[in-house]
Amino acid sequence: MHQLNSNQTVTIVLPNILGYERIAMACSASFAQMIGLAPDRIEDLKTIVAEAATNAMQHGNGGRAEAQVIIRFESVPEGISVAVNDEGKGFENKAQDPDIERIINDNEAPVGFGLFLIRKLSDHVAYNQLPEGGHRVEMRIAMQH
Numbered sequence: 526m527h528q529l530n531s532n533q534t535v536t537i538v539l540p541n542i543l544g545y546e547r548i549a550m551a552c553s554a555s556f557a558q559m560i561g562l563a564p565d566r567i568e569d570l571k572t573i574v575a576e577a578a579t580n581a582m583q584h585g586n587g588g589r590a591e592a593q594v595i596i597r598f599e600s601v602p603e604g605i606s607v608a609v610n611d612e613g614k615g616f617e618n619k620a621q622d623p624d625i626e627r628i629i630n631d632n633e634a635p636v637g638f639g640l641f642l643i644r645k646l647s648d649h650v651a652y653n654q655l656p657e658g659g660h661r662v663e664m665r666i667a668m669q670h
Contacts, residue, residue, distance in 0.1 A: 533560075534599045539578065541592040546578035549596050553607070560600045563669050569646040570605060570666045576639035577609040577662045585611030585660050604648070604667040615652065615660035 535556055539545045553574040557567045578594055586592035595610040644650055649665040 532599060532601065534597060536595065536597045539582075539594045539596065541582050541586045541589060541594060543579065543582055545594075546575045546582070549578045549594075550575050552596075553598060553605075556598045556600075557605055557666075560605065561668070562605060562666065565670065566604070566666055566668065570607070573643045573646050573664050573666070574607060574609070576642050577607070577664065580639050581609050581611035581613070581660075581662070585613030585615075587613065601665070604665060607664045607666070609662045609664075610655065611660050612658070613660045615654045 535552065537549060537552055539549060550571045553570050554567050557570050562570065574596065578596060581594045582588070582592075586594065589612075592612045597608045597610075599606045599608075643662070643664060646666075647664040648667045649663075651663045653661045653663065655661055
């Protein structure tokens with residue numbers, strides 16, 4: 526394992542194609558291993574990155590083929606900070622937690638489940654409209670639970 530200094534960053538630019546969130550997951554895992562993030566936290570990181578990237582592609586960018594998703598990973602003293610930017614207008618974060626039991630029993634569509642996972646697995650989440658246009662989800666994962 527190679528220890529990175531604080532404030533090292535990696536930025537990736539993804540085409541707006543579902544499936545490419547897997548590249549972001551792999552990148553997040555490699556970066557997290559390099560800074561010494563605990564294995565269970567790496568799994569949390571991969572999940573929030575995949576959910577945020579998928580939401581950016583589907584909802585933020587509306588599936589537009591010409592749009593991009595930009596993901597920045599930064600090592601910070603507390604862990605890893607992740608920013609996922611899309612070209613959308615954002616949303617009001619008033620989603621209620623989904624009813625997991627109803628989803629499991631196929632009585633309810635898994636709408637809002639990605640945001641739920643992001644909120645539950647992240648140590649910090651913020652949603653921001655960007656002045657230059659677009660939307661950013663900022664998340665942070667601590668080194669340990």
